Amino acid sequence: MSAPTPAAPASLATRAAEAFAAYRSGDAERIGELVDLMTPILWHTARAQRADAATAEDVVQTAWLKLVDSAENIHDPQAVMQWLITTVRREAWRLVRRSARDRPEDELGELADPLAAEDPEAVSILSERQRVLWCHVTELPERCRELLRVIAFADRPDYAAIADALNMPVGSIGPTRGRCLQKLRTALLADAGWGG
């Protein structure tokens, strides 16, 4: 008989739910734990919408204030991760579109993902293996990059909920690999520089 497998560590959504439930039942300090847990994924959610750094920061801050004001409306603590990602995505999307409208026509091109263009300075800090990965990531459709960027900061049980929060079709990822990750895997497999 094999030894019982140790329980898998709780996923991001579950850890967030625990902190949020404790906060809501009166342990005010636990909101700090929720902020620490969720800040990286919320930052990447905003940046994946092509928000510039200042906008991304504002959007994340605003989402937290909205959360504490709507805490009573979130019936299932397990949904708090999804609620935050949805809130950040919508607000970032709105602000990015608004600033695009205010821009002269010839500057619209700058709306392109700042990281999609090969930035020599940014790429220079990457390892060789990361450069190979980055090269294939930039070849993916934008929606795929957005999805992979956000789920990379969560755990497998959370992927389907995140895809939903990003307004991606059901089955984009989790429980199956989905089209985006499949594309990337196929490209990496065909690249001798990746090496498994």
Added chain:
Amino acid sequence: MSQMPLDPGPLDDADDAVLRDLRHLWGRLDPAPAGLADRAKFALTMHSLEAELAELTRDELVLTRLDDDVARAESVTFTSSRVSILVTVSVLSATTARVEGWVTTRGATVRAQTTEGELSETTDDNGRFCFESVARGSVRFVVWPQGDAAERPVVTPSIDV
């Protein structure tokens, strides 16, 4: 090397490995700003207390800005519309410091929020308060000028002691 099926299968360990690599990649290329979580927590504290933010006034003694959020201080003054707060810090050891101060109101409640927890003191008739030993690191003060828990508190920016 076997060709992957066109129909994407269930997520496997190799997917986990690629996603871990992606996490490191984006964490490297475009990490969340170091102070973002702390700024969010501060905003939440202010929001929950409906607090007024005191401003850090440059003091002639020693005050060096380290970055946008934290100033290393020996003596600093904070001002708001209702109260001014002078704080003097003496380092006791690598981990502790003594924080002494004056508030322009008597009987004010002063709370020091440190990374290790919270301490509270009430000012004496001269407006003086003293925390004999606080954990070194980032500290901010929450002041109820009349010592009334129901009044709107004044919150200072963080200082590094």
